[in-house]
Structure formats: C-alpha cells, structure tokens
Amino acid sequence: FRWFLSSSSKLTIAESAMLANLAFRVDPDFDWQLASWATDSQSGTAEQERLLTILCQVQLRPEVVRSLAGLMDSENARVRSRVAFLLTGVDPDGPWLDRALRDGDARTRANAIEAVARSKRTDAVGLLEAAAQDPHHRVRGNALWGLYRRGQVSSLGPTEKLLRSEDPIERRAGLWLVETTGDPRWSCQVAGMIARNEGEGRRRCLKALAAMRQ
Numbered sequence: 046f047r048w049f050l051s052s053s054s055k056l057t058i059a060e061s062a063m064l065a066n067l068a069f070r071v072d073p074d075f076d077w078q079l080a081s082w083a084t085d086s087q088s089g090t091a092e093q094e095r096l097l098t099i100l101c102q103v104q105l106r107p108e109v110v111r112s113l114a115g116l117m118d119s120e121n122a123r124v125r126s127r128v129a130f131l132l133t134g135v136d137p138d139g140p141w142l143d144r145a146l147r148d149g150d151a152r153t154r155a156n157a158i159e160a161v162a163r164s165k166r167t168d169a170v171g172l173l174e175a176a177a178q179d180p181h182h183r184v185r186g187n188a189l190w191g192l193y194r195r196g197q198v199s200s201l202g203p204t205e206k207l208l209r210s211e212d213p214i215e216r217r218a219g220l221w222l223v224e225t226t227g228d229p230r231w232s233c234q235v236a237g238m239i240a241r242n243e244g245e246g247r248r249r250c251l252k253a254l255a256a257m258r259q
Contacts, residue, residue, distance in 0.1 A: 046069075049064075050064065051092045051094075060167075064102055065079060066104075073236050076100075076103070080112050083100060095128070097116075098127060107136070110134070110135045111135065113131060114140075116140050121221070125145070128141075129160070132160065133163065136160075138160075142144070142161070154184045155186075156187075158191060162191025162223035170197060172198075173195070174189040177189055177203055182217075186219075204223070207219030216238070217246070218251060220252075223257065224233055224252055225256075232254065232257050235250055235257075240255075
C-alpha cells in the first residue's frame, strides 16, 4: 500500500490523498502510519516529498503533525517547506519557527511568516514588518497579510506598491492580498487594473473585486 501511494506512475497526488482518506475510515490511526513512512530514514527523496504532499491534503491530528517536526532539519527544501506548512496550522508558536524564519528557502520562510501571523508571540509585529522587506514576493505577501490581520496600517502602503508593480508576479501577490482581505479601499485601483491585464491577470482582478463585494 505504501508503494502504491508513493508511486507517481500509479496515482496522482489527488488520487493518493483520496485513497488515504478512505484508509482513515478503516483505520483511524492511518495518519500515524503515513507520518511514519514520511519520517522513515529509508525513504528516498522523491517518496518523502510525495508522502508529505499527500499529508498536506488530508486531515491530520495535531500530535501527528508535531511528530514531523524533526524533518525541519532535512537538507531538502521541499521537505522543509511542506513540514512548515503543516506545522503552521497546529503549532504556530513551536520551537521549529525561529529556524524556519531564517531558512534559505522562500516557501519555508513564507509558511513560517504565516505561522507568526497566527501566533501569540509578543514580537510578532516586528517579525512581520521585517519580513515585509523580504526579497521574495510570497514572503512579503504573507507578512503584509499578517500585519493587516493585526490591524497594522503599515501593511497598506506596501500592498498598494505591489498592485502598482510592473512585475506581474508582484501584482499577483497584491491581488491575492486584496482578495484575501476583501478590503474595499483598493476597489478603484483594482478596477483600473482590469484594462491593463489580460487572461489570467484579468481573471485575478475580477476575482479580487468579487471578494471585496461580498
């Protein structure tokens, strides 16, 4: 069964996740089994990444997620980012966080910043403001979302800057922020972006506008 779930030639990730959810109905402790396979030192890199991707798409008990924290020491950035994604939801104040905030992988840092946004740390605002200067748009976006979530007006100017950027990736990050917050103060700016964008960019603008009207 482990081989079947781990084989990309047999099942897609979505199919593997669906099969894993069915297995939970038969064995309520199957999440522990999946976690043990993912942390098995005999697992190859590709298998470990795939198992963690499946774990990101199924319902896990908090104690099972915490058992994966040791994988934050992995040399594989994809492994660290997936574990950070899982830990963000159940242990945003955990000991894994400080190291993840300094990680060289942007995806891992972005997940760590989301955890900061959800945490009760007294230094959370300072960490978020520092991350809002990160060179990677995903980290900056999560940091600005966290600041907005905490009512910090320091998130507004940088969000507008993302929306005005000539870089389509940065504009996408800005539109994600607008869509996530649903704040109507950016409605005129986003409406003006529709004519300047095509295809996926225009679709994102319309989606952001729809979120502001809900």
